[in-house]
Every structure is written in C-alpha cells, then in structure tokens.
Amino acid sequence: MSFMKPRSTETTRDRLVTVAEVAILDKGLAATSIEEVIAEVGISKNGFFYHFKDKSELVKAILQRTLDSEELWFAGLFERARSGTPDGDPLTEILTFLRLLREDMERLPDVHPGCLIAACCFQERLFQHEIHAIAKASLLGWRARFHARFVEIAKVHPPHVEVDLEALADMLTSLTDGAIILSKTVREKDVLPRQIELYRQFVKTVFLGSGQG
Amino acid sequence: MSFMKPRSTETTRDRLVTVAEVAILDKGLAATSIEEVIAEVGISKNGFFYHFKDKSELVKAILQRTLDSEELWFAGLFERARSGTPDGDPLTEILTFLRLLREDMERLPDVHPGCLIAACCFQERLFQHEIHAIAKASLLGWRARFHARFVEIAKVHPPHVEVDLEALADMLTSLTDGAIILSKTVREKDVLPRQIELYRQFVKTVFLGSGQG
DNA sequence: TCATCCAGTGGACCGGTGGTGCAGTAGATC
DNA sequence: GATCTACTGCACCACCGGTCCACTGGATGA
Numbered sequence: 001m002s003f004m005k006p007r008s009t010e011t012t013r014d015r016l017v018t019v020a021e022v023a024i025l026d027k028g029l030a031a032t033s034i035e036e037v038i039a040e041v042g043i044s045k046n047g048f049f050y051h052f053k054d055k056s057e058l059v060k061a062i063l064q065r066t067l068d069s070e071e072l073w074f075a076g077l078f079e080r081a082r083s084g085t086p087d088g089d090p091l092t093e094i095l096t097f098l099r100l101l102r103e104d105m106e107r108l109p110d111v112h113p114g115c116l117i118a119a120c121c122f123q124e125r126l127f128q129h130e131i132h133a134i135a136k137a138s139l140l141g142w143r144a145r146f147h148a149r150f151v152e153i154a155k156v157h158p159p160h161v162e163v164d165l166e167a168l169a170d171m172l173t174s175l176t177d178g179a180i181i182l183s184k185t186v187r188e189k190d191v192l193p194r195q196i197e198l199y200r201q202f203v204k205t206v207f208l209g210s211g212q213g
Numbered sequence: 214m215s216f217m218k219p220r221s222t223e224t225t226r227d228r229l230v231t232v233a234e235v236a237i238l239d240k241g242l243a244a245t246s247i248e249e250v251i252a253e254v255g256i257s258k259n260g261f262f263y264h265f266k267d268k269s270e271l272v273k274a275i276l277q278r279t280l281d282s283e284e285l286w287f288a289g290l291f292e293r294a295r296s297g298t299p300d301g302d303p304l305t306e307i308l309t310f311l312r313l314l315r316e317d318m319e320r321l322p323d324v325h326p327g328c329l330i331a332a333c334c335f336q337e338r339l340f341q342h343e344i345h346a347i348a349k350a351s352l353l354g355w356r357a358r359f360h361a362r363f364v365e366i367a368k369v370h371p372p373h374v375e376v377d378l379e380a381l382a383d384m385l386t387s388l389t390d391g392a393i394i395l396s397k398t399v400r401e402k403d404v405l406p407r408q409i410e411l412y413r414q415f416v417k418t419v420f421l422g423s424g425q426g
Numbered sequence: 427t428c429a430t431c432c433a434g435t436g437g438a439c440c441g442g443t444g445g446t447g448c449a450g451t452a453g454a455t456c
Numbered sequence: 457g458a459t460c461t462a463c464t465g466c467a468c469c470a471c472c473g474g475t476c477c478a479c480t481g482g483a484t485g486a
Contacts, residue, residue: 012433012434029243030242030243033471033472033473034472034473034474035471035472035473043434043435044434044435044436045435045436045473045474046434046435046436046437046475047433047434047435049473049474049475050432050433050434051433051434053474054473054474055473055474115394117394117398118394132398135398136398136399136400139395139398139399140399143399160423161414161418161423162414163411163414164407164410164411167407167408167410167411168411170392170395170404170407170408171388171408171411173391173395174387174388174391174392174394174395174404174408175384175387175388175391176391177390177391177394177395178386178387178388178389178390178391178392178394179383179387179391181387181390181391182352182383182386182387182390185345185348185349185352186349186352186353186356187349191383191387194377194380194383195380195383195384195387197377197380198376198377198380198381198384201374201375201376202415202418205374205415205418205419205423206418206423209422209423209424210373210374210418210419210422210423210424211422211423211424225462225463246442246443246444247443247444247445248442248443248444256463256464257463257464257465258444258445258464258465259446259447259463259464259465259466260462260463260464262444262445262446263461263462263463264462266445267444267445268443268444268445
C-alpha cells in the first residue's frame with residue numbers, strides 16, 4: 001500500500017515504533033496489544049510481523065530509539081553547559097548542566113511519560129538478554145561518563161564530603177528513575193525537577209562545602 | 214479439601230499471595246499465569262477465583278501485604294535507632310536509622326527482589342484506581358513522616374545547605390526505587406546500600422555542614 | 427519488457443491465558 | 457438436619473501473540 005505512504009521520511013516501521021511507544025508508556029506493555037497498534041497505524045497483522053519477528057523486538061526498537069534520543073538530549077545540554085562556562089571549570093559546567101536538565105524537566109508534559117527502562121525491567125523476565133543488555137549498557141555508560149567528570153572535578157575541587165564518586169554518578173540515574181515512579185504514583189509533575197535540583201545542591205556541597213552554599 | 218490444609222494459620226489465600234509474589238517479583242506480572250500459581254498451591258482455577266475476583270485483586274493483596282511488612286520493618290528500624298540514641302537528638306536518630314537501613318539492605322538476597330510499586334506502576338494502566346491509591350497513600354505517608362522528622366531536626370540543627378525538606382524526604386523513596394531498578398539492570402547488589410549511604414551523607418551534611426564530615 | 431525484490435494483504439489456524447457459569451460436595455457450625 | 461465455607465470439575469468464551477501460506481502492487485535493475 002505504498003500509495004498511502006506519506007511523502008515524509010517516516011517509514012511504516014517508524015510509525016509502529018512511535019504509536020507503540022505512546023501506548024506502552026500510557027498503559028503498559030501487557031495492556032498494549034499488537035492489534036491495537038496496527039489498527040492505528042493502518043497495517044495488517046502480517047505487516048507487523050514483517051517488520052518485527054516478535055513483540056519484544058518492537059520493545060527493543062522503542063528502547064533503542066529512546067536511549068538514542070536521550071543521548072542526544074544530554075549531549076546537547078552538555079554542549080550548552082560547556083559553551084556557557086568560558087572559564088572551563090568542570091564543576092561549574094556540571095552544575096549548569098544540572099540546572100539546564102532541571103529546566104527541561106520542568107517543561108515536560110504532565111507528570112512524565114515514564115522511564116522505559118523501568119517499564120522493561122519489571123516486565124516479563126527482563127524478557128530478553130538483548131533488551132536487558134541494551135538497558136544495562138546505557139546505564140553503565142552514564143555511570144562511566146558522570147564518574148569521569150566527577151574525578152576531573154575532584155582534581156580541581158577536593159571533596160568536602162566523603163563520598164564515593166561512582167555512587168554519586170549512579171545517584172543521578174537512580175534518582176531520576178525513582179522520581180519518575182514517585183511522580184507517576186502521586187501524580188505530581190514537579191517531583192522530578194525538584195529531585196534534580198536537590199541532587200544539584202548535593203553535588204555543589206560535595207565539591208564546594210556548605211560554607212559557600 | 215480441608216484435610217490437606219496444614220495445621221498452621223496460613224490459609225490457602227495467604228499461600229496464593231506468597232507464591233504469586235515470589236513469581237511476580239522474579240518474572241513479572243504478565244509472565245506469571247494464574248494456572249502456574251494454582252498448580253504450585255495445589256488448588257483449582259475456580260478455587261482461585263473464589264478468593265480473588267480478578268488477577269489484579271491478587272496484585273492488590275500482594276501490594277497491601279508488602280507495604281504492611283515494609284511499614285513494620287521501618288518501624289522496627291526507627292525503634293532500634295531511637296533506643297540507640299539516648300540523647301534524643303533527632304538528627305543522630307535518623308542517621309542511625311539510615312545506617313541500620315543500609316546494613317539491612319546489604320544483607321538482602323542477591324540484587325533485590327524488586328520494588329512492587331514500580332512493578333505495578335508500569336504494568337497495565339496502573340491498573341486500577343484502587344491499586345494506584347494504595348501505592349500513592351503509602352508514598353505520601355513516607356513523605357509526610359520523613360518531612361516531619363526533618364522539620365524537627367531543622368529546629369535543632371539549622372540547615373547548612375539550602376534544601377527543600379519535603380524534597381529531601383521524597384529523595385529517600387525516589388532513590389530507593391531508582392536504585393532497585395539500577396541494581397536489577399546492571400546486576401550489582403551493592404547499588405542500593407551505596408545509594409542509601411550517599412543519602413545519609415547528604416542528610417548529615419545538610420544539617421551539620423561539610424566541616425564536621 | 428521481464429524478473430526480482432520490497433512491503434506488504436487476507437485468511438485460516440493454533441495454543442495459552444484470563445475469566446465465567448453451573449452443578450456438586452466434604453466438612454465444620456448452628 | 458440445615459446452612460455456610462471452601463472449594464472441585466467441566467464446559468465454554470474471547471482475546472492475544474504468533475505461524476503458515478498464497479498472493480500482489482509498485483519500484484528497481486538487466
């Protein structure tokens with residue numbers, strides 16, 4: 001049915017991913033049926049299985065795309081933070097990054113779409129080695145990058161508080177995921193930005209001490 | 214079949230809840246079938262639906278029981294923290310509580326069974342007003358209790374860092390849930406205790422400053 | 427112009443799962 | 457002896473993920 005295909009670059013596969021992602025974040029994976037997704041996209045069941053051999057391959061595609069765009073988002077924030085820190089102090093840079101992150105999160109639509117990794121993590125059997133590996137690699141990547149930054153910062157600003165810098169790196173991802181759950185459960189959209197701000201205060205205090213707060 | 218019923222006080226209903234809880238935390242809700250649960254308990258399908266009108270009512274029962282025992286666990290830790298703090302300083306008390314909490318978490322079985330609220334939260338449609346309400350009430354309860362404690366502490370120890378005490382209260386639950394996700398995903402069991410310890414350092418610094426660290 | 431490939435369609439079918447309906451029953455309680 | 461609780465057994469349903477198979481309209485390339 002290529003005559004129905006829009007001129008845009010968005011392929012049927014992309015549309016399946018988009019529609020499914022919205023539905024899954026809204027209702028959960030189990031409550032999102034393939035039939036429902038294909039109905040909205042306007043494709044047959046076999047059309048779906050032409051693109052994905054499995055429901056879990058669809059999830060894999062969603063997760064991959066989400067993590068990729070998250071990567072881009074964070075990279076953009078880091079870039080903005082860096083260009084806004086002419087002196088090149090790594091601490092100022094990360095504090096600016098965290099401020100920008102918080103501001104972005106304040107502008108997010110109601111509550112928050114929800115953390116895909118969590119949605120996957122708690123679904124059936126973490127359900128494939130592959131999906132689990134993608135999520136794991138992403139989280140370990142953030143840990144390594146933030147940890148490296150904190151090590152750089154510690155060289156310039158010796159910590160005033162005894163903390164494990166790797167745990168401090170993990171804290172941002174933990175806090176974010178947890179805050180999304182809390183936000184979804186109590187239905188308050190400002191939970192996430194508030195937690196990021198608190199984390200920012202913590203980072204600031206660790207490297208500058210509580211005197212200059 | 215009451216002749217099969219063990220003399221213990223554990224009813225068939227309790228056993229259904231126990232068996233289902235283990236399976237769900239291990240594999241996820243969708244991957245846990247009713248037939249599998251009743252096979253292990255040794256009951257018929259109608260026997261199951263005699264106790265629970267729904268699969269989601271089973272989840273409700275699991276959630277309720279989990280939250281109740283969590284309540285007891287925390288209450289016990291608070292009691293131990295209080296008896297170990299003869300001077301009655303609320304800060305020392307909460308710092309001791311957090312240390313005990315961390316120690317308990319270090320002793321938890323591999324990785325962590327997983328956060329029920331999260332498992333529910335991301336499952337089908339947060340799936341009932343009732344289940345959602347139970348989770349929400351629990352989280353708001355912890356927020357209120359920790360916030361009240363921090364307010365008491367702030368009276369004795371004026372904060373050295375500018376933080377929102379309610380957000381600081383939320384931070385513990387957020388961090389815990391997020392750390393469980395991280396822990397499950399990267400398969401490192403020490404993520405959770407390390408995050409709790411980090412939180413403890415933060416709380417300490419907020420109320421005592423970085424000088425005495 | 428013809429062959430081939432891509433991106434599907436349509437329909438039959440399968441097994442598992444959640445869930446319902448109904449009739450019956452062993453044992454404890456009143 | 458009547459009633460209640462806690463089931464059993466069987467039949468049955470709809471939905472859902474997934475498979476198989478035959479077919480096709482349009483684009484591409486030789």
